[in-house]
Amino acid sequence: MKQKITLKHIARELDVSISTVSKALKNSEEIGRDTKDKIQAFARLYNYKPNNIAISLKNKRTRNIGVIIPDIVHHFFTTVFRGIEQFANTKGYNVIVCVSDESFDKEVINMEMLANGSIDGFIMALAGETQLKKDFNHLKEVTEQGIPLVLFDRVTDEVRCDKVIINDEAAAHQVVKKLIKAGRKRIALVTTEDYLNVSANRAEGYYRALKEHNLPIDEKLVLELPYQQESETLSKKFFEDNKMDAVLCVNEIFAVKCMGIAQKLGYRIPEDIAFVGFTDGILSHFANPGLTSVDQHGQIMGETAAQMLIEKIERDHENEVEEEIFETKIIAATLIERASTPKFL
Secondary structure: OOOOHHHHHHHHHHHHHHHHHHHHHOOOOOOOOOHHHHHHHHHHHHHHHHHHHHHHHOOOOOOOEEEEEHHHHHHHHHHHHOOOHHHHHHHOEEEEEEEEOOHHHHHHHHHHHHHOOOOOOEEEEEOOOOOOHOOOOHHHHOOOHOEEEEEOOOOOOOOOOOOOOOOOOHHHHHHHHHHHOOOOOEEEEEEEEOOHHHHHHHHHHHHHHHHHHHOOOOEEEEEEOOOOOHOOOOOOOOHHHHHOOEEEEOHHHHHHHHHHHHHHHOOOOOOOOOOEOOOHHHHHOOOOOEEEEEEOHHHHHHHHHHHHHHHHHHHHHHHOOOOOOOEEEEEEEEEEOOOOOOOOO
């Protein structure tokens, strides 16, 4: 049984562009006879058949965008969705949102449900379980079908598509540098499992700043918590067993809960321990004291992802199949200072 092939396979094997393959298979007069014969013969040999879903999407747009987010608890994902929806609506597109609940199976089911002709393209952040499994076949199948995909925040290099991220490593590095400059020497990190790309990148920034300032790396000052929930038992033991003067948390839920535990143990904030978290959400604003946060600009990320997707949808629709060029856009995070840290110089 011959392997199922796509336009990409034919283009790669014959060293021509995808656009040339598409036009040759449609018997376009723009393509020379020899090239056309060679492409058509190769397609017959490997029993190439156009994908009906892709054809449907190219010829009959729904003006719907499918969005899949890992959860609705974190403020960041709600702000990204708001940015997607607002930009999409200005361009005449509707948005259908699904929640994977950090589940690989739910992510796959959601994609299968939406990829039946209901939407023109996807915007999504990977579920935690998907990153743990490192199984991205469902994403690759969608892109092979010709359905545009934009990944944001939680991304993978294994899928060729457009992506929107923030400068996670650089942002964490900047925070730790500022804490060191403010005189803090024992800086802790509260993070998640490192298979989540954002947590791994933020940890890299943390370690890099310590090394640059010749501060010892003490693994006892690194607390790894389950990504779906903060464990009060683990956190309490962490603060009881270790002396620290600053804490960087990879999200604001961890930061606010850890700050509360530290206060219950008698620590003054920020005099004894300074706290910084990622995501400048509602919790950061209303924490006591207010939480210094790394603003990930979720709304801008959502608007950027929607713009990239809609431009690709409309370009593909107008020009049929083009050579695919993918881009990763990096949004610079911003540090919002509040009372949980000393005034940075």
